[in-house]
Amino acid sequence: MSDLRKKTFVITRFDxxxxxxxxxxxxxxxxxxxxxxxxxxxxxxxxxxxxxSHRWSCRMAVCGSCGMTVNGEPKLTCKTALSxxxxxxxxxPLSNFPVIRDLVVELEGFMEKFKAVKPWILRxxxxxxxxxxxxxxxxxxxxxxxxxxxxxxxLCYAACPVVGNEPDYLGPAAIALGHRYxxxxxxxxxxxxxxxxxxxxxxxxxxxxxxxxxxxPKNVDPAAAINQAKFxxxxxxxxxxxxxxxxxx
Amino acid sequence: MVEVVRHDIVxxxxxxxxxxxxxxxxxxxxxxxxALVSKVYPMRSHTVSAEGGAAAVVPGSDDxxxxxxxxxxxxxxxxxxxxxVDYFVEQAPLELTRLExxxxxxxxxxDGSVATRPFGGMQxxxxxxxxxxxxxxxxxxxxxxxxxxxxIVRYDEHFVTKLLVDGGAVKGVAALxxxxxxxxxxxxxxxxxxxxxxxxxxxxxxNGTIKTGDGMALAYRAGVGLKDMEFVQYHPTGLPGTGxxxxxxSRGEGGYVINSEGERFLVTRDYGVGQKAELGPRDMISRAxxxxxxxxxxxxxxxxxxxxxxxxxxxxxxxxxRLPFVRELSMTYAGVDPVHQPIPIRPVVHYMMGGxxxxxxxxxxxxxxxxxxxxxxxxxxxxxRLGSNSLxxxxxxxxxxxxxxxxxxxxxxxxxxxxxxxxxxxxxxRIDALRGRKKGGEKIAQVRRExxxxxxxxxxxxxxxATMQQTGVELAQLKGRYADLALEDTSKVFNTExxxxxxxxxxxxVAETIAVTAMARQESRGAHACSDYxxxxxxxxxxxxxxxxxxxxxxxxxxxxxxxxxxPEERKY
Numbered sequence: 001m002s003d004l005r006k007k008t009f010v011i012t013r014f015d016x017x018x019x020x021x022x023x024x025x026x027x028x029x030x031x032x033x034x035x036x037x038x039x040x041x042x043x044x045x046x047x048x049x050x051x052x053s054h055r056w057s058c059r060m061a062v063c064g065s066c067g068m069t070v071n072g073e074p075k076l077t078c079k080t081a082l083s084x085x086x087x088x089x090x091x092x093p094l095s096n097f098p099v100i101r102d103l104v105v106e107l108e109g110f111m112e113k114f115k116a117v118k119p120w121i122l123r124x125x126x127x128x129x130x131x132x133x134x135x136x137x138x139x140x141x142x143x144x145x146x147x148x149x150x151x152x153x154x155l156c157y158a159a160c161p162v163v164g165n166e167p168d169y170l171g172p173a174a175i176a177l178g179h180r181y182x183x184x185x186x187x188x189x190x191x192x193x194x195x196x197x198x199x200x201x202x203x204x205x206x207x208x209x210x211x212x213x214x215x216x217p218k219n220v221d222p223a224a225a226i227n228q229a230k231f232x233x234x235x236x237x238x239x240x241x242x243x244x245x246x247x248x249x
Numbered sequence: 250m251v252e253v254v255r256h257d258i259v260x261x262x263x264x265x266x267x268x269x270x271x272x273x274x275x276x277x278x279x280x281x282x283x284a285l286v287s288k289v290y291p292m293r294s295h296t297v298s299a300e301g302g303a304a305a306v307v308p309g310s311d312d313x314x315x316x317x318x319x320x321x322x323x324x325x326x327x328x329x330x331x332x333x334v335d336y337f338v339e340q341a342p343l344e345l346t347r348l349e350x351x352x353x354x355x356x357x358x359x360d361g362s363v364a365t366r367p368f369g370g371m372q373x374x375x376x377x378x379x380x381x382x383x384x385x386x387x388x389x390x391x392x393x394x395x396x397x398x399x400x401i402v403r404y405d406e407h408f409v410t411k412l413l414v415d416g417g418a419v420k421g422v423a424a425l426x427x428x429x430x431x432x433x434x435x436x437x438x439x440x441x442x443x444x445x446x447x448x449x450x451x452x453x454x455x456n457g458t459i460k461t462g463d464g465m466a467l468a469y470r471a472g473v474g475l476k477d478m479e480f481v482q483y484h485p486t487g488l489p490g491t492g493x494x495x496x497x498x499s500r501g502e503g504g505y506v507i508n509s510e511g512e513r514f515l516v517t518r519d520y521g522v523g524q525k526a527e528l529g530p531r532d533m534i535s536r537a538x539x540x541x542x543x544x545x546x547x548x549x550x551x552x553x554x555x556x557x558x559x560x561x562x563x564x565x566x567x568x569x570x571r572l573p574f575v576r577e578l579s580m581t582y583a584g585v586d587p588v589h590q591p592i593p594i595r596p597v598v599h600y601m602m603g604g605x606x607x608x609x610x611x612x613x614x615x616x617x618x619x620x621x622x623x624x625x626x627x628x629x630x631x632x633x634r635l636g637s638n639s640l641x642x643x644x645x646x647x648x649x650x651x652x653x654x655x656x657x658x659x660x661x662x663x664x665x666x667x668x669x670x671x672x673x674x675x676x677x678x679r680i681d682a683l684r685g686r687k688k689g690g691e692k693i694a695q696v697r698r699e700x701x702x703x704x705x706x707x708x709x710x711x712x713x714x715a716t717m718q719q720t721g722v723e724l725a726q727l728k729g730r731y732a733d734l735a736l737e738d739t740s741k742v743f744n745t746e747x748x749x750x751x752x753x754x755x756x757x758x759v760a761e762t763i764a765v766t767a768m769a770r771q772e773s774r775g776a777h778a779c780s781d782y783x784x785x786x787x788x789x790x791x792x793x794x795x796x797x798x799x800x801x802x803x804x805x806x807x808x809x810x811x812x813x814x815x816x817p818e819e820r821k822y
Binding site for chain 1 (some may be wrong): 491586
């Protein structure tokens with residue numbers, strides 16, 4: 001690999017068995033011009049230091065495993081070209097999450113928030129499969145499609161200024177997901193989810209920073225979802241004081 | 250001492266088949282609890298990477314179950330079990346409808362019905378799709394839906410290292426909890442394996458790094474046969490270098506495959522695909538591409554020779570509507586925009602037709618052990634799977650395995666908990682001894698690389714007896730060297746080095762069954778194209794091969810193919 005350029009990687013290391021606080025470790029390795037950040041981490045793991053721990057799987061930006069902080073910004077490392085950076089690249093775990101080890105962060109808190117928004121179709125009466133599919137027009141699909149594209153990579157939580165200060169905040173991805181179901185013509189669960197949205201740590205904790213949408217590698221635009229959800233949750237609340245037919249999607 | 254937890258059913262693997270099985274089990278019985286044990290958080294499972302679609306006859310269309318069955322059987326080169334295919338095509342529409350009810354964002358026709366697209370080897374468009382991220386949407390729909398059931402208890406980032414057997418029946422698993430670095434025993438009266446494929450045995454694959462044949466190896470070591478392992482599907486269109494999948498839906502939507510001269514060789518030359526051209530089955534198109542490259546009509550690149558997939562004539566609007574992910578992948582990982590440039594592609598290891606030998610119910614020969622999805626070989630796909638049958642397969646047979654496992658579990662004993670715990674303690678001892686072990690000087694990455702290259706040489710798109718034999722010898726040597734791995738990481742918490750070492754052990758076992766069964770099949774059928782024996786030979790080889798573990802290497806048996814309505818005929822399109 002003598003023809004390849006060398007780059008220096010400054011990687012945040014933390015092993016709870018050995019370390020009180022995180023430290024950094026520097027590796028200089030040859031890189032191919034078409035490599036992503038993840039390729040460099042895998043090279044270090046395979047050839048230089050078998051103790052480095054990081055998560056990854058699909059290496060095609062759809063499984064959502066490999067979110068990390070690259071030169072200070074949350075990035076999906078399998079989608080982030082090394083050529084976008086200079087000779088030194090710093091890789092650390094995602095911010096706003098407890099670190100389990102090295103580049104591996106704790107997801108349990110997120111999984112609870114995820115479940116809290118009831119991300120499944122809620123209906124008073126469910127159809128049997130023998131009765132066929134629900135009709136849904138391309139326009140009705142379009143209404144929620146974008147918000148169904150989240151790969152749960154957590155970059156938006158790492159970028160969100162509120163998540164850092166208010167750990168119980170549902171956060172961008174979970175709200176976008178709940179909102180996705182609220183917008184789905186097959187669903188009737190918006191009252192239940194809006195209640196969750198109105199609770200403390202719900203949609204009104206959002207400070208409109210828009211960071212979530214800027215870092216999203218899948219253009220889900222969670223900030224738009226949160227803004228819409230804020231509006232609908234308050235409309236829903238107001239409606240509870242007057243009797244009117246349920247909103248049609 | 251190991252921690253022991255107990256559930257009624259234990260499912261290993263949280264992808265399409267595993268989650269479907271978990272939901273089916275808790276829906277079938279309001280009392281049972283299910284352990285869903287997965288080495289990753291379920292939404293990371295490799296189902297997520299499937300792109301093109303899921304096949305099922307659309308009720309009320311001019312399609313029929315018979316046509317879907319015939320296409321599948323012909324696609325399998327007549328090695329599918331026809332009773333299995335019949336069950337599959339009958340359940341397929343119900344399963345995809347169920348997924349629709351659970352919120353899957355299937356693409357739609359103007360009238361609100363679900364849209365379908367053409368796919369390779371299918372005579373009618375019956376592939377349901379959600380743009381070109383079908384596996385992603387299917388997995389997320391299943392995962393989100395399964396959260397409503399508190400009786401599905403997840404053990405995320407738990408890597409199963411052993412099936413626990415007592416009194417001749419499976420009673421649970423031993424799993425390495427990645428976060429704690431300790432072994433946990435998860436007991437259940439039936440176990441369903443749903444761990445997916447083993448593409449990472451090969452150097453160039455569409456598969457994610459987690460696809461290491463774990464469930465296959467677990468069953469194999471417990472004495473269960475692996476069936477039809479020689480049949481490895483090469484997908485015709487992977488990006489050179491990374492192996493990233495460019496979906497068959499690209500061709501379903503009208504894409505062309507062209508050589509260095511810009512010629513649509515699937516149209517202009519006779520590769521057996523006839524009028525189907527780019528929509529021929531995967532095995533035939535992969536062979537056609539390799540022949541074009543051999544004939545000097547490939548294009549040289551930094552990662553070997555390739556041909557091209559041309560979508561330019563589809564136009565930007567259609568590409569953005571139907572194939573947006575293909576565009577994103579091409580731009581990010583190949584540096585080309587398919588709206589303006591053809592995409593470089595070459596055949597890439599994609600799918601294992603073989604796997605844990607099960608019958609139509611998902612049962613193996615070991616009481617209490619079931620398998621579904623890619624890790625199983627229920628004999629739906631025979632010697633070559635048709636694109637878009639596998640996502641549906643995960644649903645149909647995941648659900649079936651769960652119902653059957655539940656039936657079995659009702660009459661089965663809990664097993665001797667003391668004995669099972671002791672097995673768990675032993676397993677923890679084995680893992681502890683491996684962690685940071687300084688023995689020998691072999692590196693994980695080096696042994697893995699040599700295994701990968703041996704598999705590529707011996708078990709490629711075209712195979713030869715001599716190189717297959719050599720691959721077999723090399724694999725046996727690599728297994729010896731595996732015993733001398735040196736590990737550096739002595740820490741318990743999230744030790745991914747020990748995980749990769751254990752995965753490599755699984756892959757070596759699985760790889761050996763592929764090489765040995767391939768060598769024994771002296772004919773060409775489906776994805777197994779043997780240059781020394783270029784014809785199919787029904788007289789001698791119309792059987793399933795089943796490989797059993799012995800310390801000296803796989804022992805092979807034959808199993809008859811179930812043929813009911815469709816007699817084997819020449820496979821020509």
